[in-house]
Amino acid sequence: MPTLTGEAEAGLTRRWLSPMMRNILLVNALPLVLLAVTVLYLNQFHTGLLQGEVGALREQARIYAGALGQSAVTTLPAPKQAARAVGGRAAAEGDSVQLAPDVARLLLRRLTEPSPSAVARLYAPDGQAIAGSAGSEHGLCPPPGRARRQGFADWLGGWLGIAEAAARPTERNGERGERGSERTAEHVLVIRAHPQLTVPEVSVDSAADCQPAVRERVVLPEEPGSNEAPPNIWRTVDGRLLVQVVEPVVHEGHTIGIVQLTREASGVDRTLFEVRASIFGLTLIALALTVLLSWYLSLTIARPILSLARAARVMRDNAGRTFSVPTRLRARRDEIGLLASTLDESAQALWTRMDAIERFAADVAHEIKNPLSSIRSAIETALRIGDVEQQKRLLTIIGHDVRRLDRLITDISDASRVDAELSRTRPERVAVAPILSVMAEMNEATREADGPLLVVEAESDTRPGREGQPLAVWAVEDRLVQVLRNLIGNAESFSPPAGRIWLRVAEAGRGFVSIAIEDEGPGIPPAKLESIFDRFYTERPAAERFGQHSGLGLSISRQIVTNLRGNLAAQNRTDASGAILGAKFVVTLPRAF
Numbered sequence: 001m002p003t004l005t006g007e008a009e010a011g012l013t014r015r016w017l018s019p020m021m022r023n024i025l026l027v028n029a030l031p032l033v034l035l036a037v038t039v040l041y042l043n044q045f046h047t048g049l050l051q052g053e054v055g056a057l058r059e060q061a062r063i064y065a066g067a068l069g070q071s072a073v074t075t076l077p078a079p080k081q082a083a084r085a086v087g088g089r090a091a092a093e094g095d096s097v098q099l100a101p102d103v104a105r106l107l108l109r110r111l112t113e114p115s116p117s118a119v120a121r122l123y124a125p126d127g128q129a130i131a132g133s134a135g136s137e138h139g140l141c142p143p144p145g146r147a148r149r150q151g152f153a154d155w156l157g158g159w160l161g162i163a164e165a166a167a168r169p170t171e172r173n174g175e176r177g178e179r180g181s182e183r184t185a186e187h188v189l190v191i192r193a194h195p196q197l198t199v200p201e202v203s204v205d206s207a208a209d210c211q212p213a214v215r216e217r218v219v220l221p222e223e224p225g226s227n228e229a230p231p232n233i234w235r236t237v238d239g240r241l242l243v244q245v246v247e248p249v250v251h252e253g254h255t256i257g258i259v260q261l262t263r264e265a266s267g268v269d270r271t272l273f274e275v276r277a278s279i280f281g282l283t284l285i286a287l288a289l290t291v292l293l294s295w296y297l298s299l300t301i302a303r304p305i306l307s308l309a310r311a312a313r314v315m316r317d318n319a320g321r322t323f324s325v326p327t328r329l330r331a332r333r334d335e336i337g338l339l340a341s342t343l344d345e346s347a348q349a350l351w352t353r354m355d356a357i358e359r360f361a362a363d364v365a366h367e368i369k370n371p372l373s374s375i376r377s378a379i380e381t382a383l384r385i386g387d388v389e390q391q392k393r394l395l396t397i398i399g400h401d402v403r404r405l406d407r408l409i410t411d412i413s414d415a416s417r418v419d420a421e422l423s424r425t426r427p428e429r430v431a432v433a434p435i436l437s438v439m440a441e442m443n444e445a446t447r448e449a450d451g452p453l454l455v456v457e458a459e460s461d462t463r464p465g466r467e468g469q470p471l472a473v474w475a476v477e478d479r480l481v482q483v484l485r486n487l488i489g490n491a492e493s494f495s496p497p498a499g500r501i502w503l504r505v506a507e508a509g510r511g512f513v514s515i516a517i518e519d520e521g522p523g524i525p526p527a528k529l530e531s532i533f534d535r536f537y538t539e540r541p542a543a544e545r546f547g548q549h550s551g552l553g554l555s556i557s558r559q560i561v562t563n564l565r566g567n568l569a570a571q572n573r574t575d576a577s578g579a580i581l582g583a584k585f586v587v588t589l590p591r592a593f
Helices: 006-014 019-071 080-083 101-112 153-159 266-317 335-384 388-424 432-446 475-496 555-564
Strands: 073-076 096-099 118-123 130-131 188-190 200-201 214-218 232-236 243-249 252-265 429-431 453-458 472-475 500-509 513-518 569-575 580-590
Touching: 019 073, 019 118, 019 243, 019 252, 019 266, 096 101, 096 580, 101 118, 101 130, 101 500, 130 266, 200 513, 243 266, 243 388, 243 429, 243 580, 266 335, 335 388, 388 475, 388 555, 429 475, 432 453, 432 475, 432 500, 432 513, 472 580, 475 580, 555 569, 555 580
Parallel strands: 453 500
Antiparallel strands: 073 096, 118 130, 118 252, 188 200, 214 232, 232 243, 243 252, 429 472, 500 513, 513 580, 569 580
């Protein structure tokens, strides 16, 4: 029957990241980590796309502004320039340079032909519109007559944060609707140029017939130290993302106009849609993995625990005490297997304890019944006879039986308290040699002339740092003294007159210490080496009066040693020829470190 060994159990106890713990961490951490990574990636990616779109559009506007500032200019005489000056900057001395409307309009349209998706407008420094690219008069509204579809696609697009227009290709020339820019009369542009340039703050009025309704505006983080005008980014009610930048038209250090460039950032929306769709797919995959892992966790943890609960219930209700935990659960190499093996061992130990209690109760009843029967018989006989001497002898027998009952009840009470007391008491470090020395001194002070002599032979500790110190064990000192007194008393009752009893302490290897009590008595019959530890078993010398012992001393001693995680065994001392020289009891206890 495969079960977890003690070494495997200790390994599972030392490892904080056990197999079950890894399963639990995987189930709980995987969806959270996946969600956190995708959300962080999406935020940075969205901002990067917008910044890239703004940078490309601004670079395009700079090209337009540079070309217009060099090629679409005209020179005005000073008086004419002064007459045309409008509440902006004052007229300068001599001739002045300004944009030529006809040349600027033609040049702007030629510049915007390679990129029809962008709508460009040119304004004078005072905000008056000068020129615009092809289609700028139609603004950036959807083509007339195109109805929006309503249904699941709109709901899904809205949930993902974009509209249907994100997936539409940009239209060209006459086949595709021309786009303009949204500008309101109230909106004020502030152009930031080089410090040496005088840049006016102007109000730009749009000449477009259609003004898209703005749903929300997007603000990008401003770069520190930048002197450029911030871009205008907004999303219309129909879901389109519009990006607008402005650049000053500069000629020989003077601002002579403003280029406004507007473009629908459909590529940003399309890319963002693809990324969000992939995140949605990953979410579905993560959800599926979570379901599968939860199912796996249920199979590996929840169901086995339920099986253990059913097994425990069956073992509780089983009168025959034959049922055990299923083998497939005890064969597992994780915490469930450890729990199943422990539950099965606990049930077996409980049944063994219950059987022992039943046998003990039966033995106690039998042992108490014998002296009670003797007492009753003696009393009945004393009442029928008139001889005083015989009545005295019967009273003497009654007195012996009463003392026997008292001793028997005392030992039974002691045996009943051992388990409960040891379960509440924590073992401590106890040095063995000093205890044996005190017991030998007490025996020397009280023994008779022909009584046995106790001889103590104790080895010292040989471990580094403890050289010369007495060997110590983990035990409860009072109960250990009780065991040693029982064994020494047993040895004294079998020792010949003026014999010797050896008390030896030595290392037993594998972390244990042995305490041996050896005598020079007749020894133990080989067939009785285990029977002598049974309750109420007595094998006394012929010269000893009956009833002096209850037969529980060795049984209680073994019970105490077993509870201290040790062992008590009996054997015979023999010579080279195999002749028995005496009895030997060996107590083995864990060594204290």
